[in-house]
Amino acid sequence: MPRFLALLLYLFPLLALAEPAQLRIQGSNTIGAGLAPALVQGLLRAQGAMAIEQTPGAVANESEIRARDSQGHPVRITIAAHGSSTGFTALASGEADLAAASRSISDDEAQRLRSLGNLRSSRSEHVIGLDGVAVIVHPDNPLAQLTITQLAQVFSGQVQRWEQLGVPGGAIRLYARDDRSGTFETFKALVLDPHHSELAAQVQRFESSETLAERVRADRQGIGFSSLATVHGAKVLAIAEGDAPAMLPRRALVASEDYPLTRRLYFYLPTNPRPLAQALVEFTQGPAGQAIVADQGFVSQQVKALPVPIQANMPPRYQALAGEAQRLTVNFRFQEGSASLDSKAQRDVQRVADYLRQAGKLQRKVVLVGFGDPKDTPGRAALLSRLRAMAVRRELARDGVETREVTGMGDELPVADNDVEQGRLRNRRVEVWVY
Known part of the structure; x- marks a missing residue:
């Protein structure tokens, strides 16, 4: 026994x-x-x-x-x-x-x-949740921002020296995630593919975001990209796409998916x-x-209302809205080639309704602003952007939300490049403002 x-x-x-x-x-x-x-x-x-x-x-x-x-x-x-x-x-x-x-x-x-x-x-x-693919360099690098086009040129090896970007530093050393990584696939889809570029042969590849960020932070000549949650002291660059202004991956811009390298x-x-x-x-x-x-360092989908600073390039009616109301940290986007809300937007309807209910703003406190991409027919972009806002109004109404106003602003205030399909998809959005 x-x-x-x-x-x-x-x-x-x-x-x-x-x-x-x-x-x-x-x-x-x-x-x-x-x-x-x-x-x-x-x-x-x-x-x-x-x-x-x-x-x-x-x-x-x-x-x-x-x-x-x-x-x-x-x-x-x-x-x-x-x-x-x-x-x-x-x-x-x-x-x-x-x-x-x-x-x-x-x-x-x-x-x-x-x-x-x-x-x-x-x-x-x-x-x-949401994450921003952060483009990172050494903390002492004086560079402040890059365009998507410049990013593609750097990581494809077309631009090989920092001096070509307007700063001293000599040869550029590249760091990237490996081929199995969603971070790399996001970067490839948003940066390399639209410019018909391939990743340069001399790039160093990593399975771990943590390891990549540590290497970039220690290399004065290095540049890489990682999850926003694993920057760890490296300098983050602002990124510009098309006619949109350069943006840092600030949480509000990632939450609204306006930052060019936002990913889900x-x-x-x-x-x-x-x-x-x-x-x-x-x-x-x-x-x-x-x-x-x-x-954990990512961007949650909890809805918040934030003030928006008035900018000179804003249309007058948008300036008036920014002066009187606050914008929610969520944009509604649509399935590709469809007026139907995508899987995230369907959840966001409930989140917005819950926020408005808790804030006591269910009745006529909400303005929906639709945006789109340019169209050949005059007035069509404004019409389609308004129809998108009306689609969101219908969904919110099912949860007891009575909107104050629905408007379409057409192709004004783009957040992405209208010359590529992914950019046009991102510009087709509906913002939520509350009084």
Whole structure:
């Protein structure tokens, strides 16, 4: 008997290690390095779990969270953060229950995963927060801003010396995330692809945003890009796109998605998700989850009202609005080629209605301002921008919001480059102002 008990004591730890995980998260390093573990632990605490413990995995950028639920049953959650594309691959192979991605699912990925349902539907695609891809240099670099075109020229190797950008420094050294990274795919889609450029061969690549930012901060000749949450003392450059002014990735500009290199952070679920995966998504969308998103250095989707300084280039009626009202930190955007609200906007309708209800502003305190891109037919841009604002008004009305005014400003005040399709999509937006 003593030998049998000794054998059991030896086997118990091995059995625990073999215990299947109740939730397997794979994908984005931006999300998986810190945000996903923090959200998981927040959910477990909200559910009354005890003895919550996180340990690193056997492989870099992997971790495991163990706990006991409110009934004392063991809970095990694994996180592997090797890049957004790896999350979709793991969903396809059945090795993940939830994919974390720092860019939206591609057409090829959505097609490959169609057996799991329509992953672009509001049931499967969940925006959990926002991030700005920050372009970073050494703290002593005197450069203040770059255009998207200049960025493409730098990272494709067409511009190779700092002097070509108007500052001293000699040869430019490039730092970028690896090909599996959603951060890189976002940068490629927003910067390189519109200029038909490829990443220069001499660039140094990193799986980790943290490591990349540390290297740039230590290199006087370096330039790189990382998540806003992992800048860590490097200097951040303002970025200009098209006719829009140069913008730093300030939180309000990222929240409204006006900053040119704003990106959305996602959780993707199959149509029939595991209960714990669904619970994590719902927790993340709520106030407690969004507070964790902000605590981790990202931009939450909690709605706030902020004053907007009056600028000389603003049309007179917009100046009057800025002088009397405040703008909410959310823009409504639309599905590509459609007047339907996208998956984030559908959630934002509820968030805006909740904010207005709590602020006592449900009745005639809201102005919706629609914007668009230029059209060949005179007056068409103004008409379409107003129709977009009216679409938002209809959705808000279902939650008891009676708007004060709906207006369309056409192609005025662009926030992106109208010469490229992605820029035109970003300019098609609806702002919310409150008195």
